[in-house]
Structures are given as C-alpha cells and as structure tokens.
Amino acid sequence: MRQIYLNNATDAYPLISGVVETMASYMQNPTSFSGRDGSGNPDCLFRCRSNVAELLEVHPEQIVFLSGATHGLNAAILGVSLKPGDLVITSVTEHNSVLRPLARLQDLLGVRIAYVPLTDDMRLDDKLFNDFLNQKPRLVVLNHAGNVTGRINPVRPWFEKAKSAGATTLLDASQTVGRIPVRPRELSADLVVFPGHKGLRGPLGTGVLWVAPEVSLAPAFVGGTGYKSELREQPEEMPARLEAGTPNTPAFVGLEQSVLYIRNNFADIIAAERSLTQMLYRGLSEIENVQIFDGENLAEDERIPILSFRIAGMELDQAGFALTESFGIHCRTGLHCAPLIHSYLGSLPDGTVRFSPSFATPKEDIDYAIDAVRRLAA
Amino acid sequence: MKIVDIKKVENCFDGDFVFKYLFDAGWTHSEIIHMEMLGDLRYYQSFPRPMFQVTCSDGTVIKGVENDPECRIIFPRENPTSARKNFEARFG
Numbered sequence: 001m002r003q004i005y006l007n008n009a010t011d012a013y014p015l016i017s018g019v020v021e022t023m024a025s026y027m028q029n030p031t032s033f034s035g036r037d038g039s040g041n042p043d044c045l046f047r048c049r050s051n052v053a054e055l056l057e058v059h060p061e062q063i064v065f066l067s068g069a070t071h072g073l074n075a076a077i078l079g080v081s082l083k084p085g086d087l088v089i090t091s092v093t094e095h096n097s098v099l100r101p102l103a104r105l106q107d108l109l110g111v112r113i114a115y116v117p118l119t120d121d122m123r124l125d126d127k128l129f130n131d132f133l134n135q136k137p138r139l140v141v142l143n144h145a146g147n148v149t150g151r152i153n154p155v156r157p158w159f160e161k162a163k164s165a166g167a168t169t170l171l172d173a174s175q176t177v178g179r180i181p182v183r184p185r186e187l188s189a190d191l192v193v194f195p196g197h198k199g200l201r202g203p204l205g206t207g208v209l210w211v212a213p214e215v216s217l218a219p220a221f222v223g224g225t226g227y228k229s230e231l232r233e234q235p236e237e238m239p240a241r242l243e244a245g246t247p248n249t250p251a252f253v254g255l256e257q258s259v260l261y262i263r264n265n266f267a268d269i270i271a272a273e274r275s276l277t278q279m280l281y282r283g284l285s286e287i288e289n290v291q292i293f294d295g296e297n298l299a300e301d302e303r304i305p306i307l308s309f310r311i312a313g314m315e316l317d318q319a320g321f322a323l324t325e326s327f328g329i330h331c332r333t334g335l336h337c338a339p340l341i342h343s344y345l346g347s348l349p350d351g352t353v354r355f356s357p358s359f360a361t362p363k364e365d366i367d368y369a370i371d372a373v374r375r376l377a378a
Numbered sequence: 379m380k381i382v383d384i385k386k387v388e389n390c391f392d393g394d395f396v397f398k399y400l401f402d403a404g405w406t407h408s409e410i411i412h413m414e415m416l417g418d419l420r421y422y423q424s425f426p427r428p429m430f431q432v433t434c435s436d437g438t439v440i441k442g443v444e445n446d447p448e449c450r451i452i453f454p455r456e457n458p459t460s461a462r463k464n465f466e467a468r469f470g
Binding site: 317327328 | 422443
C-alpha cells in the first residue's frame with residue numbers, strides 16, 4: 001500500500017540525506033570516542049554549534065545542546081529561578097512541555113500563571129495580554145507557532161512589550177525553526193528553545209536552548225563537563241554551565257548535516273511548504289462535512305505547514321484509523337499535547353486530526369490525502 | 379480465528395482500555411460480514427485497504443482491515459474487564 005507521511009510536526013521524515021551516514025560513520029570511528037579526553041575529535045560539537053548559531057544569527061557560545069525541546073523548556077523555566085508569587089504569562093496555545101513545568105512550579109512554589117486566551121477569530125487576546133503585563137510578570141513564555149493550528153503568533157511586538165515591563169522572554173520555537181526564519185534578536189527573545197527532529201529534520205534526541213548573553217540561567221542539572229573538574233560547583237562558562245553530562249554527540253553530528261542543508265536551501269524550503277500548505281488547506285476546505293480548525297483568513301506567511309480538522313459524523317479515532325490503516329496516511333489524532341487550545345477550537349474532548357506536510361512531501365501525496373478525506377467524509 | 383498475541387496500545391486517550399489483538403489469520407470478507415451479529419458494523423469496502431468497525435452491544439469497538447490478522451479493540455470505560463473477558467472468550 002502507498003505510504004504517505006504527513007506527521008512532520010511530530011517527527012520529520014525522511015531525514016536529510018547524509019544525516020544517518022554521518023552518524024554511523026561517527027559511531028564506527030574509534031577516534032570519535034577519544035575526543036572525550038580531549039585528544040580526538042573535539043571539534044564536531046563546536047562545528048554543529050556554530051552552524052546552528054549561524055542559522056539563528058547568534059553567537060555559538062550561547063547555544064546549549066540538550067536532549068530535546070522538553071529538556072530545553074524545563075531548563076529555561078527552572079533556570080529563571082522563579083520565586084513564590086512571581087507571575088508567568090503564557091498562552092492557551094502552548095504545549096505540555098511549557099504548561100506542565102509551569103503547573104509544577106505553581107504547585108511547588110506558588111508561582112502565579114496567567115494564560116492568554118484566544119479571541120473569537122482565533123488570535124491571542126492582545127488586550128488581556130496588556131492587562132497581564134500591568135501585573136509585572138517575571139517571565140513570558142509563548143510559542144512561535146501553535147502545534148495544533150499552525151498559526152504564527154505575534155511574538156516580536158509582544159516580547160518587546162514584555163521586556164519593557166521587565167519580564168524575561170522565552171520563545172518555544174519547536175515548530176518554526178527550519179520552517180521560517182527565527183532570529184532571537186529580531187524577535188526580542190531572551191531564551192529560545194527548539195528540537196532538532198522537527199523543522200530541522202535532524203535526529204531524535206537533539207534539542208537547543210539559546211540564551212541571550214545578558215541573561216544568566218541557573219543550571220537545572222549539574223555534573224560533569226569534561227573540564228575544570230577541580231571545581232566544587234558547575235563552571236560558570238557557557239555553554240558548559242547548562243550542559244552537564246555526556247552529550248549526544250553522534251546525534252549532533254547528524255544534526256549539523258541537516259542544519260547545513262536547511263541553511264543552504266531555506267528560501268526554496270519556505271516557498272515549497274507555503275505552496276503545499278495552501279494546496280492542502282484549499283483542498284480540505286472544499287470538502288463538505290470537513291471542519292478545519294483555524295486558517296480561513298490566514299495569509300500564507302501567517303502559518304506553518306500544520307492543519308487540524310475533523311470530519312462531521314466520524315469519531316476522531318475512526319478517522320485516524322481509516323487514514324492510517326486503509327489509506328496509508330501517517331498523521332496524528334488527539335490533543336497533540338496542547339490541551340488548553342481545544343476548548344477554544346471546540347474540539348474537546350478528543351481533539352483533531354492533524355496533517356503536517358513538509359517540503360519533502362510530493363504534491364501527489366497532498367492530492368491523495370485530500371481525496372482520502374473526501375472519501376471518508378462522503 | 380484464534381488470538382495469537384495481545385498488546386496494549388499507548389496513546390493520549392483511553393490508554394488503559396485500547397489493545398491490539400493479533401489473530402492466527404487475516405479477517406476475510408465473510409468473517410467481517412459475520413461480525414454484524416455482534417453489533418453495528420460499518421464496512422468500508424471501497425477503501426484502498428477495506429476497513430471495518432464494529433460497535434458491540436456492550437460498547438466494545440473492534441476495528442480492523444480486511445486480510446490483516448491484527449485488529450484494534452477499545453473496551454468501554456464503564457466495564458473494561460468484563461468486556462475484555464467476553465471478547466477473548468469469543469475468540470480464545
């Protein structure tokens with residue numbers, strides 16, 4: 001049976017050519033391992049760091065390598081050292097990797113959380129955000145684009161206002177890095193987190209936390225760094241300050257390959273993904289009995305390639321089963337780990353079907369997916 | 379048809395009550411039609427891989443694909459244990 005992959009918002013597939021080969025070569029080469037005592041190949045992490053930094057237009061020393069975006073978001077949220085009564089502003093479009101660390105600090109420390117809701121036209125509520133800012137937040141956490149609807153949020157003006165109000169700004173760019181330009185300085189972000197296995201199309205087990213040089217995060221984890229071992233406490237220097245433990249070097253060696261590819265082909269990637277997303281949106285919106293969640297009035301530069309929908313009269317689980325098992329379309333159903341937005345979309349308790357193509361998706365696959373949904377909805 | 383293997387399905391919902399059952403042979407057209415006696419049968423024969431779904435009178439939902447020996451079973455939240463026993467007794 002034909003296999004169609006429309007689940008790139010979860011894990012990108014296929015990986016960029018060369019990623020697997022580079023990782024295998026690294027792991028099969030004994031000199032790779034002697035690098036841990038400083039005599040082998042210590043440059044490979046630095047090279048990857050430099051390439052990621054170039055993509056973001058930042059300095060490589062401020063790039064911290066971690067196991068994924070969840071690790072990065074925990075490191076950032078815990079590292080801000082919130083105190084009882086501190087206010088954190090976030091939004092109802094966030095992923096559990098933001099919501100759960102914050103909820104934990106609310107329970108353990110008495111941190112206060114304000115959730116910016118959506119307006120009737122599915123935008124984050126600007127007026128309420130401004131009201132929350134008047135309460136002097138310590139931290140503002142927003143995603144660059146939601147993982148349920150794909151809508152890009154107005155990060156820059158909101159972060160500018162947040163910083164003026166004295167808050168630290170944390171951007172969850174899990175769905176945008178590699179899909180649209182993400183330049184932390186232009187966005188007024190103090191902290192940016194993203195995984196390597198989504199838009200960057202690198203290996204699982206890779207994540208990045210960028211920390212603005214003027215921001216000092218307390219390490220959430222401490223331990224070995226491979227140097228300054230005589231110190232009782234974690235070294236102060238970045239990125240070692242936030243990188244305790246053995247790095248997943250083979251995966252970052254692979255990530256470097258995908259970052260290089262993305263950087264060298266970025267304009268084409270953006271154009272292809274916009275075109276495919278519009279094609280998918282138009283096709284699905286023409287089908288009777290299909291409800292698309294958000295997107296009617298969005299321009300192509302206001303969304304990333306993520307589209308959520310439901311088929312009237314068909315249980316979500318049944319739609320997911322049919323798409324995967326009968327049509328060979330790999331997609332995702334459910335709340336997508338972002339539970340709060342669904343009460344605004346009207347998609348509780350089950351959630352939505354989510355299609356997320358990428359520039360590697362053939363146009364024929366989009367046609368096939370639209371036709372499959374049409375047949376299910378008939 | 380005999381049950382060969384049972385695997386719990388981990389997902390965001392109903393995680394405790396969703397299982398994959400592997401049978402010793404694929405579901406034939408006539409076996410699928412025969413399942414109508416268990417409850418409401420929906421059979422999508424025109425799909426690339428024809429699929430079926432049966433909603434049994436006790437709330438158990440059986441989903442599968444023609445000629446595939448595997449099927450997914452969702453037992454009702456209210457009485458998952460007895461529903462599972464009934465299902466396995468029928469095919470055990």
